[in-house]
Amino acid sequence: MTHKSISDKVKIKSKKKRTHSSRVWLERQLNDPFVRQAQVDGYRSRASYKMKEMAEKFKLFHGANVIVDLGAAPGGWLQVAKKIKPKSFIVGVDLQEYEDVPGTIKIIGDVTDAQTIDVLNAKLEGKKVDVVLSDMAAAACGIASVDHDRIMLLLEITLNFGLEHLNKGGHLVGKVLRGGTEDKLLKRLKLHFKNVKHFKPESSRKGSAEMYVVATEFKG
Template identity: 40%
Template sequence: MARRDEYYNKAKQQGYRSRSAYKLQQLDETADLFTDRSTVIDLGAAPGGWLQVAAERAPEGRVVGVDRQRIEAIDGVETRRGDLTDEDVRADLKADIGEADVVLSDMAPNMSGEYDLDHARSVHLARQALDVAREVLTPGGDLAVKVFDGRDLDGLEADIEEAFEYVRTVRPDASRDESSELYLVGKGRMTAPIEVGDELTVEITATGEEGDGIAKIEEYTVFVADAEEGDRVQVRIADVKPRFGFAERVD
C-alpha cells in the first residue's frame, strides 16, 4: 500500500479531517510543541486536521484556528474567519488572545506547476506566519511553519533563527515521498533586550536561589555571578535564554 493511501485511510478511520493531522503529530513528537495547557494559534487552519490534533495535545489549553475559509465546528476549538494580510485581523487576534505558546502554519500556495514560483509563494506565506509569531508568541514560545525547499529557504531560516533560541528542520514521515515540503520549527521565542557579548552597568536588586545577584534590564532578568544585592557592577552578557540571561562581572 502506498504511504499516501496509508495516511489518507488512517485519517478517514480515525476521524481526522485531513491526512496532514499526522504531520503535526510527528512534528510534536520530534520537536515537543505542546503542553496540556498550551495556547495554540493555527494559521490557515481549514479544514481543521491540525486543530483536531492541537486540541487533543493541549486539552486544558486554548486552541484557535484562523482561515479565510469557514471551518466547521470542532469541540474545544475556537475559529476566526479572516485574512492574515489584513492588519486589523492580526490586531484583533492579538487583542483577543494576548500571548500564545505555539503558532502553527500548514499554509501552502495554490500550485502553479512552476516550482520556483510555488517555492517563493510558500516562503511568503511562511513569513506571514513568522510576523504573527513575532507579535503574539510568549517568551519561550514555538513556531512551526511549512515551506517548500528551494533557494530562498536559507534566508527564511536565518530570519526565524534571529527570533528564536534555535531552529530545527523537520520532514515528517507523513509527507508524501514526492513532496518538497518541510517544516521549520523555531524553538524558544527570544525577546531579550540584550545579546551575548554586550557590556553594560547594572544594579543588583535581589539574590537568586543559587546565590547569584539578580539585575533587571527592561524587566528581563539577568543573573550575575559574584554579585550581591545593592552592588552596581559592570558585566558582560555570557548567555541569553528566552526568559533570563547570565552575565559575568568585568569590573
C-alpha cells in the same frame, strides 16, 4: 498502522467524465494508508499525522496554554492540538470556511489582511501565544521560483505574527518547499529562536516538495 499490499490496491475504472488526473488523485487517496487511518481515528485529513509527529518529536505542546493555527482548514492540526492539550486556549484562522473543532475558536479571514489580525488580537485579549502553527500554502502555479516566493511570503507573515505574539520559550512551525527556507528568512528565524530545523514528516507524501521549518525556544 498497517499498509495494504500491492495486490490490495484499489483501482479506479475510467469513465468518460473523469479525467486522468482526477482518477490518479482518487486512486492515490483510496490507497493512502494515512488517509485510511485518518478515517479510523476521526481526523479530518492526513495532515493530522504530520502535526502529531512534529508535536511528539519537538515537544511542541509541552506547557502550551495558548495555541494559534494560521491556515487551519480543514481543522486536522486543531484536532491534534485539542487532543493533546484539551484545556488550552486554541484559535484557528483560515480564509476558507471549515467545520468547527469543538473547544477551539474559529476565525474566517485572510491572515494577510490587517483586519483579520485585529480580530485575532481581540480574541487573544492580550494573551501571549505559546505555539504558532502554519500549514499555509498558496495555490501552486507550476513555476518553482514563483511557488517558492509565495510560500516564503506566508512563512514571513507567520514569523512576523510569532515575533509579536509569542511567549519567551514559545515555538513556531511553518510550511516550506524542498530546498528549505531562503537565507534571509532563515537568519531571522535563527536570530530569534534557539533551535531552527527543517523537517519532513513520515506522513508527508514521498513525492511532495513540502517540508516544515520548526523553530523552538523563542528568545523573546
